[in-house]
Amino acid sequence: MLRLLFFASAATAVCLTTLAPREPAEAGLSACCASDASLSSPQDAPALAVSGPELASTAGRQVSSCKPTAPISVSLTRVAGADFGPVQLDFNLEPLRDFEQLTWELRLPQGVVLLSGDQQGVAGAARGAQTAGTARVDLPADDVFRALRLAARGSFVVRDDAGEPMLDELGQPLLETVETVAALHWGEALPDAPLVSRIDHRGQTEQAVLLPSIQREGR
Numbered sequence: 001m002l003r004l005l006f007f008a009s010a011a012t013a014v015c016l017t018t019l020a021p022r023e024p025a026e027a028g029l030s031a032c033c034a035s036d037a038s039l040s041s042p043q044d045a046p047a048l049a050v051s052g053p054e055l056a057s058t059a060g061r062q063v064s065s066c067k068p069t070a071p072i073s074v075s076l077t078r079v080a081g082a083d084f085g086p087v088q089l090d091f092n093l094e095p096l097r098d099f100e101q102l103t104w105e106l107r108l109p110q111g112v113v114l115l116s117g118d119q120q121g122v123a124g125a126a127r128g129a130q131t132a133g134t135a136r137v138d139l140p141a142d143d144v145f146r147a148l149r150l151a152a153r154g155s156f157v158v159r160d161d162a163g164e165p166m167l168d169e170l171g172q173p174l175l176e177t178v179e180t181v182a183a184l185h186w187g188e189a190l191p192d193a194p195l196v197s198r199i200d201h202r203g204q205t206e207q208a209v210l211l212p213s214i215q216r217e218g219r
Contacts, residue, residue: 072094072152073094073095073180074091074092074150075091075182076149076182077089077090078184081139085138086115087137087139088134089134089135089136089137089184090132091104091135091150091182092131093130094130095123095124095125095128098125098126098127098157099156100154100155101122101125101154102124103120103122103123103153103154104131105151106118106119106120106149107149108137109147110146111142112140113138114135114136115136116136117133123152145186149182150182151181152180155177155178157174157175158173158174158176
């Protein structure tokens, strides 16, 4: 059930579409991967994983690297835990070429708390080096759409067709920086529009979607 709230000015109005409370999602965490299609797993699946150099959001296509194929393999897996509360995550990074440096970071959405493990660190930069880690997070017991991301970011030397390093205008090796992101999603996907929080007549906080609306003259 949607409730529309209009805030009008002389020329324009803003419409607030309030999302009525919904039943908790039946599906568990959903994983996004690097193609036009997105992956999801049923609730009874033992684990959810996503890997690959490019990733897309279930709410819309989102390429996480400027390259058609980013040279970093990243995987993020939920290995234990219920649909909310403490959850264990495993992750792995592998550079597919030699990097000058490579770092990683767990990007936690609002409401998700890191219980144990590191939130960021340095990964092996040599081609084929495996960097693995484990973290435990606490998921809120609600139906709000959230995405927890693992980002791997690094710089490598750009080389020509002969394999020689390319130089910049100062004669230094030309470096290129890329980022690859793996994500775990859960909750209900919300419309692709700005969200605001407001207090309803019961004194409870609810989310609303801001929808632009044009008020015609004479109305």
